[in-house]
Amino acid sequence: MKFNHFIKKSLTRQIIALMGVFTLLFLAGTIILTLLQEHVNSSYYKEREKLVKKEEIVQQIDHDFNLVFFNVRGYFAYNNSELKNQAASLRPGIRKLISEYNRIAATPEDKAFGKEMDEFADFYFIERLPASIEYFEAGRMDEVIKLADSGATARINSFQDETHDYLQNLHKELNDRVQSLIIKQSYIQTGFFLFLVVILVILFRMIRIMFKKIGQPLTQFANAAEEIARGGKAELHVGQERMDELAVLSTAFSKMVRTLQEKEQDLLAQNEELLAQQDELQAQREELEEVLGTMRSNERKLERRNELINGISNSLQKQEVLESIVNNMCYVIEADCGLIVMLQNGESASFGISALGVEQFNNHLASGFIDRLKQTKEGFTVKRQLLQEEKGYHERTVFGYDLYLPIISSNQEVTAVMVFTRFGFPFIQTHMDEYSALSKQIGLSLDKISSYENSEADRKLNQDILNTVKEGMQYVDRDGCILQVNKQLCEMFHCQDGFAGIVGQTWDKWSVLLKKQVVDEDGFTEFIWRAFNGETSSGETFVYKTKDRGHVCQMYCEGLYQNNERVGTVFVHRDITKEFKVDEMKSEFVSTVSHELRTPLASILGFSELLLNRELKPEKQKKYLMTILNEAKRLTSLINDFLDVQRMESGKQTYEKKYIELLPIIEKVIDNQQVQTDVHRIILESFDGNDLILGDSSKIEQVFTNLISNAIKYSPSGGPVYLRLYEENSLLHIEVEDHGLGIPENAAADIFNKFYRVDNSDRRRIGGTGLGLSIVQEIVRAHDGYVSFKSKYGEGSTFIVSIPGVYKPSHGLDENIHQSGTRYEVLVIEDDQSLAELIIQELTENNLHAKHFNTGRDALAYLENHLPDAIVLDIMLDEGLDGWSIMKILKRNEVLSHIPIIISTALDEKEKGLSLGAHDYFIKPYQTGSLSLAILQTLLKVGKAGQILIPENSPGD
Amino acid sequence: MKKILIAEDEEILRMLISDTLEDGDFSVDEAEDGEEALQLMEKKQYDLVILDYMMPVLTGLDVIRKVRSGMNQNKDVKILMLSAKSQQNEQEEVLNAGADYFMVKPFSPLQLLEKVGEIADEV
Missing domain, CATH: 3.30.565.10 (Histidine kinase-like ATPase, C-terminal domain)
Structure with a gap:
C-alpha cells in the first residue's frame, strides 16, 4: 500500500514502473521460448547420434561377415591358406563390434538383435567354421558340402536378411525423428508469434494509460489557460484523487486564477481613483500653461532685445547692423513697420516699408520732425490717419501711431533717426524711457561702427600703400605675432588663404611656415630671431633661396619704436633673383671668357716662344705657325661673338x-x-x-x-x-x-x-x-x-x-609696274624743301609715286580723300603738328592706321617711333636707295606687294 | 730619365707642353682628362704630374684630391697645376688641396721647362 502511494505521487515513477513490468514480461517470454527451442533441438540431435552409431556398427558387422564368408569360400575354392587366415583374423573384430553394439542397445528389439548376432557368431565361428575347415583339410569335401547344406548356408542367409531388415528399421526411425522435429519447431514458431501479439497488446494498453494520465490533463490546462487569457472563467477537472505533479500543477493553477481575479478587482478600483486625479491635474496644468505662455512671451521679448544688442554689436558691417536694428526694434516695441536713416549720408534700412516709401521719407527729412528731434534730442509720438495702402482691406478710418526716436552720438549730436509705426494701437507713454534706452544703446554701437570704419579706411590705405611696394613686408609685434603683411609677402611665401593665412600667426607658427620654404632653414631662423631681438646691425641682410622656384631673396629688418620703446620689427624681403642670376651669369661669363680666351692665347704665345727660341725643323715650324694661325682665328671668332652679343644688346646691330x-x-x-x-x-x-x-x-x-x-x-x-x-x-x-x-x-x-x-x-x-x-x-x-x-x-x-618666305618678281619691278599700270603712291611729309626733293627723286627713280606736303595739316587734309600706300614722315616740322602728333592721329583713324609709316628724321628716337607704330625708322643722313628699299620691303610685308609682285603662274594668286 | 704625366684636355696645349719638354731628359705620358690621368697613375709611378684645372669628367682639383688621398702609388708625386683662372682664391684652393706648384695660362714654355727642370733635380 505504501509502495503504491509512492508510485502514484510521481508521473516519472509511474512510467518507470510500467516500463519495468513490460520489460520483465518481454524478457521472461523470450527466455522461455528460447530454452524450449534449445531443448527440442538437443534431444533430437542426441537420438539421431545414437541411431547413426548403431547403424554404423551393424553395417560394419555385416561387412566383416561378408568378408569372412568371401574368404572362407575362396579358401575352399582355391585352397589358399592365406585366405583362411584372413577370415580367422576378422573374428576378433566382429566380436568386438558385437559387444560394442550390445553396450549401446537400449530397446528390447536392439537387445534381441544383439543376442541374435552373438548367437550367429557363436554358431558360425565355433560350431560350423572349424568343422568345415577340418573336413576340407581332411579332404572330405562332401562333408563340407553336407555341412553347408545341413542349414549352415540357410542360417547365414537368414542372418544377412535379418541384418538388412534391422538397418531398414533404423532408417525409418531416423526419418520419423526428423518429422517429429519439424512439427515441434513449427509449434515453437507459432508460440513466438502469439507472444509478440500479446506484447503489442500490452504496449498499446500502456500508451493508452499514459495518454489518459498526461495528455488529457495537459489539453485541459491549455484550454483553461487560453480561456483565462481571453478573460473568461475556467475550471479544471483534473482528478481529485490524483497525487502526482499534474495534481500539484492543477492546484497551483486554480490558486493563480483566483489571485488574478482578485487583483483585477483591485486594479479596477485603483483605475477609477487615478482617473479622478488626472482630471484634477489637467486643470492644474492648464493653469500653469497659461502662466508659462505669459512668461514665454516676456522671454521672447527679452530674447529679441538681446538679439538687437547682439546684432548691433556682432557685426561691423554698417548696412547689416542697420537692418538688424530696424527688424529687431520693430519686434521689440511691437511696431508694424520701421525705418532708420543716417543723417550724414542718407544710408538707411527699413522694415515693412517699400523702397518708394523710404525714398519719400528721405526726401522730406528736412521737414519739421527732424528739427524737433535735433533740438529736443528726445523721442515723441504722432497720431495720424493711415494711408490707403497702409490700411489694406480695412474700410473704416484707422489711425496710425508714429514713434520718432533720435540716435545720439557720443558727442551729443543726432546722427540718425528712427521712425516706427503701429497700426491701430498707440505707443504707451510710459514705455518711452525704455525706447530711449534702446536708442542710446543703438547710438553707442553706431559710434563704434563709425570709428571702426574710419580705422578700417586708414588700415586699407596703409595696406594699399604697402601692397604697392615691390618688396615683401611683414610687421611683427614685440610678442612675435604677425600684425601686418603685404601682398608681395603672401605671394613670395605662397600663403594659401592670403592675408588671413598669416596675419595673426604667432612666432612659432609663422617662422616655421616661412622657414620651410627656404633652403637654409637654420640660417633663416637664426637671422629672423636675431633681428627680432634687435641683435642685427643696421644694414645687415640675409640672402636666402626658396625651395620651390629657387628664387633668391634678400631680407633685412628694422625695429619699430614708439616713445623710445621697441614695439615691433619690420621684415623686408626683396626678390633679387634677377640680379642674382645676372650676377651669376656675368661671373660665369667672365670665367668662361677668361678660360676660352686664355686657351688659344696660351697656344699662340707658347708656340711663338718655341719658334723664337728653338732651332726647329721647317715642317715643325710650319706646323707651329699653322697652329698659331688657327688659334688666332679662333680668338677672332670668339671676340666677334662677344661683339655681336654686345651689339645686339645695345640694339645697334x-x-x-x-x-x-x-x-x-x-x-x-x-x-x-x-x-x-x-x-x-x-x-x-x-x-x-x-x-x-x-x-x-x-x-x-x-x-x-x-x-x-x-x-x-x-x-x-x-x-x-x-x-x-x-x-x-x-x-x-x-x-x-x-x-x-x-x-x-x-x-x-x-x-x-x-x-x-x-x-x-x-x-x-x-x-x-x-x-x-x-x-x-x-x-x-x-x-x-x-x-x-x-x-x-x-x-x-x-x-x-x-x-x-617671300616671292620675288619673276620679271623685275619695272615691267610689273608698267604692265599693271599702277604705281605706289607715297606721301612725303617733310618741311625741308631740298631734302624733300632728294626723297622725291629717289622714290621716283624706284618707280614710286611721291606726293609731297610741307605741313601735317595739309597732308591730313589730303588724306581725308586719298589712301596712299605708304607715308614718309619727318618728326620735326615747322608748323603746328609735329611728326609724333601726326602719327597718333593716323593710328587712331581706322582706315588710315593701316598705312605703313616710315620715319625719316634727324632725331635718334627709334624706339619711340617703332613703339608708336612706325614700320621703319631712318636717321638722317642715310644711304640713297635705302628708303625706297625699306618702303618696298614694308609693302611686301603688309601684303600690298602681292598684287603685282607675285608672278602670274605662282600659287596663291 | 724622369717620368712626367701631362693631363690637359686641349689637344694643342698638350702638344705644346710635350714639345716643350722634348729637349729635356724626360719620358712624357699624356692624358685627355682627369680620369685617364688617374688610370695612368694607377699603373706607373711618376716624378711629376702637370694638371690642367678645367678638364671634363674629373677636374684637376678632383684628381689632386684623389691622388693625395692615397688611391694609388703616386700619393706623394709632385704636382704642377696649370690654370686659365688666375684668381688668388683659386690658387690657394689648389695649393691647399695638395698641388706643389701653380702656373697661370697662358704660360711661357721656357719658364715651364725651367720649372720642370728644377723639380726634376729636386726629386
Whole structure:
C-alpha cells in the first residue's frame, strides 16, 4: 500500500514502473521460448547420434561377415591358406563390434538383435567354421558340402536378411525423428508469434494509460489557460484523487486564477481613483500653461532685445547692423513697420516699408520732425490717419501711431533717426524711457561702427600703400605675432588663404611656415630671431633661396619704436633673383671668357716662344705657325661673338636685308662645317619649294654656322646631321637635327639665354661661350622669325628656324609696274624743301609715286580723300603738328592706321617711333636707295606687294 | 730619365707642353682628362704630374684630391697645376688641396721647362 502511494505521487515513477513490468514480461517470454527451442533441438540431435552409431556398427558387422564368408569360400575354392587366415583374423573384430553394439542397445528389439548376432557368431565361428575347415583339410569335401547344406548356408542367409531388415528399421526411425522435429519447431514458431501479439497488446494498453494520465490533463490546462487569457472563467477537472505533479500543477493553477481575479478587482478600483486625479491635474496644468505662455512671451521679448544688442554689436558691417536694428526694434516695441536713416549720408534700412516709401521719407527729412528731434534730442509720438495702402482691406478710418526716436552720438549730436509705426494701437507713454534706452544703446554701437570704419579706411590705405611696394613686408609685434603683411609677402611665401593665412600667426607658427620654404632653414631662423631681438646691425641682410622656384631673396629688418620703446620689427624681403642670376651669369661669363680666351692665347704665345727660341725643323715650324694661325682665328671668332652679343644688346646691330635664296647659303655653311669633322655627315634633304627670304645673308649664314657647329659639337661621337627645309603656314622652316647628347629638360627654358651653357661634366670639354644660340635667336627674330627646338636627353636635338618666305618678281619691278599700270603712291611729309626733293627723286627713280606736303595739316587734309600706300614722315616740322602728333592721329583713324609709316628724321628716337607704330625708322643722313628699299620691303610685308609682285603662274594668286 | 704625366684636355696645349719638354731628359705620358690621368697613375709611378684645372669628367682639383688621398702609388708625386683662372682664391684652393706648384695660362714654355727642370733635380 505504501509502495503504491509512492508510485502514484510521481508521473516519472509511474512510467518507470510500467516500463519495468513490460520489460520483465518481454524478457521472461523470450527466455522461455528460447530454452524450449534449445531443448527440442538437443534431444533430437542426441537420438539421431545414437541411431547413426548403431547403424554404423551393424553395417560394419555385416561387412566383416561378408568378408569372412568371401574368404572362407575362396579358401575352399582355391585352397589358399592365406585366405583362411584372413577370415580367422576378422573374428576378433566382429566380436568386438558385437559387444560394442550390445553396450549401446537400449530397446528390447536392439537387445534381441544383439543376442541374435552373438548367437550367429557363436554358431558360425565355433560350431560350423572349424568343422568345415577340418573336413576340407581332411579332404572330405562332401562333408563340407553336407555341412553347408545341413542349414549352415540357410542360417547365414537368414542372418544377412535379418541384418538388412534391422538397418531398414533404423532408417525409418531416423526419418520419423526428423518429422517429429519439424512439427515441434513449427509449434515453437507459432508460440513466438502469439507472444509478440500479446506484447503489442500490452504496449498499446500502456500508451493508452499514459495518454489518459498526461495528455488529457495537459489539453485541459491549455484550454483553461487560453480561456483565462481571453478573460473568461475556467475550471479544471483534473482528478481529485490524483497525487502526482499534474495534481500539484492543477492546484497551483486554480490558486493563480483566483489571485488574478482578485487583483483585477483591485486594479479596477485603483483605475477609477487615478482617473479622478488626472482630471484634477489637467486643470492644474492648464493653469500653469497659461502662466508659462505669459512668461514665454516676456522671454521672447527679452530674447529679441538681446538679439538687437547682439546684432548691433556682432557685426561691423554698417548696412547689416542697420537692418538688424530696424527688424529687431520693430519686434521689440511691437511696431508694424520701421525705418532708420543716417543723417550724414542718407544710408538707411527699413522694415515693412517699400523702397518708394523710404525714398519719400528721405526726401522730406528736412521737414519739421527732424528739427524737433535735433533740438529736443528726445523721442515723441504722432497720431495720424493711415494711408490707403497702409490700411489694406480695412474700410473704416484707422489711425496710425508714429514713434520718432533720435540716435545720439557720443558727442551729443543726432546722427540718425528712427521712425516706427503701429497700426491701430498707440505707443504707451510710459514705455518711452525704455525706447530711449534702446536708442542710446543703438547710438553707442553706431559710434563704434563709425570709428571702426574710419580705422578700417586708414588700415586699407596703409595696406594699399604697402601692397604697392615691390618688396615683401611683414610687421611683427614685440610678442612675435604677425600684425601686418603685404601682398608681395603672401605671394613670395605662397600663403594659401592670403592675408588671413598669416596675419595673426604667432612666432612659432609663422617662422616655421616661412622657414620651410627656404633652403637654409637654420640660417633663416637664426637671422629672423636675431633681428627680432634687435641683435642685427643696421644694414645687415640675409640672402636666402626658396625651395620651390629657387628664387633668391634678400631680407633685412628694422625695429619699430614708439616713445623710445621697441614695439615691433619690420621684415623686408626683396626678390633679387634677377640680379642674382645676372650676377651669376656675368661671373660665369667672365670665367668662361677668361678660360676660352686664355686657351688659344696660351697656344699662340707658347708656340711663338718655341719658334723664337728653338732651332726647329721647317715642317715643325710650319706646323707651329699653322697652329698659331688657327688659334688666332679662333680668338677672332670668339671676340666677334662677344661683339655681336654686345651689339645686339645695345640694339645697334644693323641688317642689310635683300632677297636671298636660303639653299645656297646653307650649302655653303655645310661645306665649311663638313671640312672640320670626319665623324659627322651633314646631310641636306632635297627641297624644291620656294627658298626665297628677305634677309641679311651674312647673318643668316651665321645662324646656320652656329646651329650646325652646335650639332657637331654636341654629338661628340659623330653621326649624321640632317638639314631639312619645308614650307608651312607661309613660313619657311629649316630643321637642324643631330643625334648627340640632347638637352636635359631642366635646361630647356634657359637654352637661348646669353652665356647660358648646359652645366654637365660631359659638356665641359665642349668649348663655347654660351652665346651661339642667343645670337641665332636674336638674328632670326630680326628676320620676323623664331627659333624653336625639340630634344630628348641622350638622343639628340632638333633646332627649327622659321622665317617668313617671300616671292620675288619673276620679271623685275619695272615691267610689273608698267604692265599693271599702277604705281605706289607715297606721301612725303617733310618741311625741308631740298631734302624733300632728294626723297622725291629717289622714290621716283624706284618707280614710286611721291606726293609731297610741307605741313601735317595739309597732308591730313589730303588724306581725308586719298589712301596712299605708304607715308614718309619727318618728326620735326615747322608748323603746328609735329611728326609724333601726326602719327597718333593716323593710328587712331581706322582706315588710315593701316598705312605703313616710315620715319625719316634727324632725331635718334627709334624706339619711340617703332613703339608708336612706325614700320621703319631712318636717321638722317642715310644711304640713297635705302628708303625706297625699306618702303618696298614694308609693302611686301603688309601684303600690298602681292598684287603685282607675285608672278602670274605662282600659287596663291 | 724622369717620368712626367701631362693631363690637359686641349689637344694643342698638350702638344705644346710635350714639345716643350722634348729637349729635356724626360719620358712624357699624356692624358685627355682627369680620369685617364688617374688610370695612368694607377699603373706607373711618376716624378711629376702637370694638371690642367678645367678638364671634363674629373677636374684637376678632383684628381689632386684623389691622388693625395692615397688611391694609388703616386700619393706623394709632385704636382704642377696649370690654370686659365688666375684668381688668388683659386690658387690657394689648389695649393691647399695638395698641388706643389701653380702656373697661370697662358704660360711661357721656357719658364715651364725651367720649372720642370728644377723639380726634376729636386726629386
